[in-house]
Amino acid sequence: MSQAETATGGLAPHSPTRPARAVWTLGLFRSELAVTFRRWRTLALLAVLAAVPVLVGIAVKIETGDGGSIGGGEGGPAFLSQVTGNGLFLVFTALAATLPFFLPMTVGVIAGDAVAGEAGAGTLRYLLVAPAGRTRLLLAKFSAVLAFCLAATATVAVFALATGALLFPTGQVTLLSGTSVSFGEGLLRAAAIAVTVALSLVGLAALGLFISTLTNSGVAAMAATVGLLITVQILGAIPQLDEIHPFLFTHYWLSFADLLRDPVYWDDLLKNLGLQALYAAVFGSAAWARFGARDITV
Amino acid sequence: MAQIQPRSSRRRMVRYGVPVAVAGVAAATVGLVPALASSGDPDLPKISAEELVAKMTKANVEHLSGTVKVSTDLGLPSLPGGSDGGSGGGFGGPHGSGDRAENDKSEKPDVSPGSELTKLASGEHTLRFAAAGPDKQRVSVLESTGEYSLIHNGRQLWAYDSAANAAWHSTVPKGAHGKKGKGDDAAGPASGATPGSLTPQQAAKQALKAVDTSTSVTVDGTAKVAGRDAYQLVIKPKGAPESTVESVRIAVDADKGLPLKFTLTPKEGDEPAVEMAYTKIDFGKPDPADFRFTPPKGADVTEAKPHQGSAPKAPEGLAGLSGAKIVNEGAGDWSKVARIDTGMPGGLGPAAGAKPGGGSGEQAQKLLDGFTKEVKGDFGTGRVISTRLVNALLTDDGDLYVGAVTKEGLVKAANQAAR
Numbered sequence: 001m002s003q004a005e006t007a008t009g010g011l012a013p014h015s016p017t018r019p020a021r022a023v024w025t026l027g028l029f030r031s032e033l034a035v036t037f038r039r040w041r042t043l044a045l046l047a048v049l050a051a052v053p054v055l056v057g058i059a060v061k062i063e064t065g066d067g068g069s070i071g072g073g074e075g076g077p078a079f080l081s082q083v084t085g086n087g088l089f090l091v092f093t094a095l096a097a098t099l100p101f102f103l104p105m106t107v108g109v110i111a112g113d114a115v116a117g118e119a120g121a122g123t124l125r126y127l128l129v130a131p132a133g134r135t136r137l138l139l140a141k142f143s144a145v146l147a148f149c150l151a152a153t154a155t156v157a158v159f160a161l162a163t164g165a166l167l168f169p170t171g172q173v174t175l176l177s178g179t180s181v182s183f184g185e186g187l188l189r190a191a192a193i194a195v196t197v198a199l200s201l202v203g204l205a206a207l208g209l210f211i212s213t214l215t216n217s218g219v220a221a222m223a224a225t226v227g228l229l230i231t232v233q234i235l236g237a238i239p240q241l242d243e244i245h246p247f248l249f250t251h252y253w254l255s256f257a258d259l260l261r262d263p264v265y266w267d268d269l270l271k272n273l274g275l276q277a278l279y280a281a282v283f284g285s286a287a288w289a290r291f292g293a294r295d296i297t298v
Numbered sequence: 299m300a301q302i303q304p305r306s307s308r309r310r311m312v313r314y315g316v317p318v319a320v321a322g323v324a325a326a327t328v329g330l331v332p333a334l335a336s337s338g339d340p341d342l343p344k345i346s347a348e349e350l351v352a353k354m355t356k357a358n359v360e361h362l363s364g365t366v367k368v369s370t371d372l373g374l375p376s377l378p379g380g381s382d383g384g385s386g387g388g389f390g391g392p393h394g395s396g397d398r399a400e401n402d403k404s405e406k407p408d409v410s411p412g413s414e415l416t417k418l419a420s421g422e423h424t425l426r427f428a429a430a431g432p433d434k435q436r437v438s439v440l441e442s443t444g445e446y447s448l449i450h451n452g453r454q455l456w457a458y459d460s461a462a463n464a465a466w467h468s469t470v471p472k473g474a475h476g477k478k479g480k481g482d483d484a485a486g487p488a489s490g491a492t493p494g495s496l497t498p499q500q501a502a503k504q505a506l507k508a509v510d511t512s513t514s515v516t517v518d519g520t521a522k523v524a525g526r527d528a529y530q531l532v533i534k535p536k537g538a539p540e541s542t543v544e545s546v547r548i549a550v551d552a553d554k555g556l557p558l559k560f561t562l563t564p565k566e567g568d569e570p571a572v573e574m575a576y577t578k579i580d581f582g583k584p585d586p587a588d589f590r591f592t593p594p595k596g597a598d599v600t601e602a603k604p605h606q607g608s609a610p611k612a613p614e615g616l617a618g619l620s621g622a623k624i625v626n627e628g629a630g631d632w633s634k635v636a637r638i639d640t641g642m643p644g645g646l647g648p649a650a651g652a653k654p655g656g657g658s659g660e661q662a663q664k665l666l667d668g669f670t671k672e673v674k675g676d677f678g679t680g681r682v683i684s685t686r687l688v689n690a691l692l693t694d695d696g697d698l699y700v701g702a703v704t705k706e707g708l709v710k711a712a713n714q715a716a717r
Contacts, residue, residue, distance in 0.1 A: 078443030082463055085596040096443060174594035176445035177438060178458035178465070257443040265426070265440060267365070278324050286317035293310040 025140065028132050032144035036110060042148070045106040046155050052102060053094035053160030060084065061167045078257065087164030088173055088183070091190045092260070094160035095153070095197050099253055100233065103152055107201045108225035110148045111208025114141045115291065117218030125296050134292050138209075142284065145205045146198075153198040157190065177262040189259055196256045200272060203249035203279030204229060210287040213294065246271075249279050339520045340527035342552050347515045350531055350550055351506065357555035363428035363588075364524065364579035366497055370420055370572050372685040410466045410602065411448055411457050427497055428584040436588050437497075451589040455602075458591065465593040468602035498574045502548045502557035512536050512632060523549045523558040524576040535632035540707025542566065542687055543632060554581065564686045571687040625699065625715035635701035635711035675709050677716035682708065 036042055056077075064084050077097035082089040095103075115138075118124040127137060164170070173186030181189075208225040215221050229250075235241055236248050245251050252272030258265040345353075417423075418439070426438040439446040444461035450470075457466040518532045528549040535541045542564050549559035559575035593599045625637045670681040673691065680693035682705050689708045691699040699712045 078461075081461065085463060172595055174460075174463065174597070176460040178445075178447050178449075178456075178460065178591060178594060178597075180592075180594050254442050258440075261438075261440070261445060282317055282321045282324065285320050286314075289313040289315075289317055293313050 024132055025136050028130075028136060028140040029143050032140045033147055036144045036148055037151070042110065045109060046152065049098060049102060049106060049152055049155050050159040052098050053090055053156055054163050056080075056094060056097060057083070057090050057160070057163035057167050060090075078254070082174070083164065084168060086173055086186075087166075087168035087170045088161065088186050088190060090164030090168070091157050091160040092193065092257070094156050095193065095256065096254065098156050099197060099200070099256075100250075101229075103156065103197070104201060104204050104229050104250075105226055106152050107145070107149055107204055108208050108229055109222045111145045111205045112212050112222035112225040113218045114145055114209055115212040115287075116215050116221035117212075119216040119296070120218045128296060135288060138213075138288055138291050142206070142209055142287075145209060146202065149201040149205055150195075150198040153194050153201070157194040161190070175262045176257070176260045179262045181262075193256045193259050196259065196269065196272075197253075199276055200253050200256070201276075203276040203283075206280040206283040206287070207249070210283040210290065213287045213291040247275075249275060251275070340522055340552070342520050342527055342529065345517060345529055347517050347531065350517055350529055351515065353555040354502065354531070354548075354550050354557060355506070357551075359429075359554055359556050359581065360431050361429065361583045362556075362579065362581055363584040364426075364576045366425040366427050366574060367422065367577050368418060368425060368572075368574045369422040369570075370418065371569055372420065372571055372687050410600065425497075428588050430584055430586070430589065434586075434589040436584075447591075449589060449591045451591070454591075456591040456593075458593070458597070462598070463594070463596060464598040464600070466600045466602060467593075498548070498557045498560040498576065501560040501562075501572070501574055502550075506533075512538060518547075520552070521549050521559075523551075524579045526558060526579065527552040528558050538632035540703040540710070541632035542689070542702050542704055549575075562687070566686045625711055633701070633703050633707055633711075635699050635703060635708060635715075637712075637715055638698040638700065639696065671705075673705075673709055675716070676713040680712075 060080065060083050077093050079089045079092040079096060083093055115124065118127060128134065130137075132140075171183055172180045173183060173189075174180050204225070207228065208221070211224050211228070212218075212221040215224075232248050232250050236245055236250050252268050252275060255268035255272045258267075258269050424440045426440060427436070429435045433450075433452050435450045437448050441461070444459070446460070447456075447458045449456045449458075453470045455468045455470055458464070512535065514534045514536045516532050516534075518530045521528050521530050528551050531548045531550055533546040533548070535543055544563045544565045547559075547561040547563070548557050550556070551558050558579065560573070561570045561575075562572040563569075564571045623637050625635050666681070670683050673680055673682050677691075677693045677697065678695055680691050680697075683690045683692070684705060688700060688702055689705050691708050691712055693699075693712070697712075699708055699715070701708055701711065703711070
């Protein structure tokens with residue numbers, strides 16, 4: 001195990017036993033996770049995400065405090081008008097409000113920084129000295145970014161749930177189709193929605209990781225990823241381009257609402273997952289190709 | 299800076315080949331699978347048009363659930379800042395445009411089927427439809443983060459709008475109900491705003507009503523719709539040069555005789571103006587719970603006024619159509635023009651136009667010129683609102699002429715009527 005791989009030997013054959021390999025991969029993933037989540041930047045991003053549902057909840061409470069109601073269903077994020085009836089809907093409102101921009105932006109920052117940040121700081125080559133190999137290092141990085149996707153979504157959902165439960169009544173949940181289900185099933189559906197939202201971000205995470213392998217500047221990679229996100233969002237809003245819309249990774253993002261129908265409408269949800277898997281495969285393998293063949297000079 | 303070459307350039311190329319291959323396979327799958335699925339029109343025994351129509355009218359499908367895609371492209375002029383109001387306004391004249399705004403201000407949100415279903419007049423919509431006999435139907439319009447459901451169960455008719463968390467209830471009188479149920483297919487009641495009215499069946503039925511000597515009906519090959527084999531029935535107007543309709547195409551299930559797809563193509567442009575098609579269909583018995591509805595806790599419930607309930611007219615914007623008179627009875631079915639007295643002299647003049655827009659007279663005039671054309675004739679002067687399918691002429695006297703005919707045909711009919 002002491003035999004160290006050189007930076008040039010990404011896929012060079014080496015023969016530690018299988019369990020040792022697994023331990024190495026796990027250890028690598030754990031250290032990546034620690035690196036990601038111990039950063040002040042990550043914690044700040046999560047704090048911003050946590051603040052959104054709290055602020056929305058307080059704003060709705062103040063506006064409806066004197067018996068008034070949130071005007072109609074139009075304007076504002078989806079599900080906002082249902083929040084006063086059931087605090088659980090704050091979870092859906094918060095996710096619908098953060099999904100177009102806040103959530104993917106944080107993912108773009110983390111994913112863009114994953115490789116380029118290390119390269120910029122000059123720590124990448126030390127990582128490559130470890131006998132883990134480039135592919136496994138990349139996998140560990142990608143897993144850490146995915147873990148962040150889940151953590152970011154969970155942060156929004158949990159803070160929204162806490163705020164919603166504190167400020168508004170809970171109880172039977174009215175689904176979009178007009179049927180009522182128990183609060184327990186509502187919670188279950190909320191959890192499924194949080195996971196779906198996290199999975200919706202996988203495509204962007206892979207894209208960010210790929211961009212991250214292209215440059216040595218973490219800031220450039222983050223800016224490029226977030227810029228790409230904005231571009232795609234703009235393209236998605238232009239009706240004349242509806243031919244390409246189904247191929248944009250943002251296109252089916254709001255399909256998470258389909259989990260609130262009775263029965264669940266799977267078509268768009270599955271299309272979303274398929275599209276995210278496709279983006280992950282294309283840009284994940286592109287990142288692998290680029291990272292494995294890349295000259296690490298800093 | 300010394301560059302270390304980690305690999306030969308050939309191996310590097312191989313590496314880059316992987317993402318390219320993945321993307322290529324994905325593109326091929328996306329491009330080929332639908333093409334393969336739709337290619338190879340099913341081989342079905344020959345059938346004459348008469349037999350097919352008979353099969354269709356005899357079709358008796360009790361249980362059915364499925365997903366329907368409805369896309370409408372009437373080429374309506376879009377009004378700035380209000381697509382919903384625009385669709386109502388374009389068709390129903392001044393009646394429609396204000397509806398939405400007024401309803402928003404009222405205390406209870408209006409979720410009656412009429413005002414909701416007007417939205418379907420433009421754009422693409424996904425509907426879920428389920429039926430169990432003539433007494434139980436349910437249709438849900440799936441919006442991106444909301445849903446509008448219409449549930450018909452026995453004498454109860456419920457509507458629920460999730461975005462407003464509001465419900466609408468109406469009781470169908472006994473007499474009307476029995477009449478409708480007899481000999482009907484799963485589409486059920488023929489009146490305006492019941493769940494069945496949004497399905498290809500109902501659209502096909504309307505189209506078949508127009509079948510007579512002025513129409514040619516042919517069978518044009520076969521197709522696969524929602525995974526089922528179907529015959530294609532084509533209905534074309536005969537000897538009606540003024541009609542805006544090019545053809546109506548109905549895909550009829552070869553086994554069940556149920557219309558699966560309805561396409562209406564206008565003469566102008568290649569894209570269909572109206573297309574309704576099942577994307578998924580299941581002839582199994584739907585869950586009875588689907589047809590049960592109790593208004594959820596906290597929802598605003600509006601009870602329909604009795605007279606409204608007995609004949610739920612579809613879009614409220616079209617309410618004025620009840621007083622419609624056909625002005626050219628002599629013409630073939632395809633070139634009929636209806637006249638409606640709106641009782642609003644002044645027509646779409648600046649004063650009337652300014653109201654919905656809220657702008658000054660001059661701006662309204664500009665806006666008006668943008669999507670209408672002034673015409674003169676024996677009826678005086680008026681303005682024509684053109685869409686790809688329907689043209690409407692509102693005269694300064696307050697008469698509204700509407701028909702699926704060309705602008706020239708409309709003016710001609712209006713001239714005849716004025717004489």
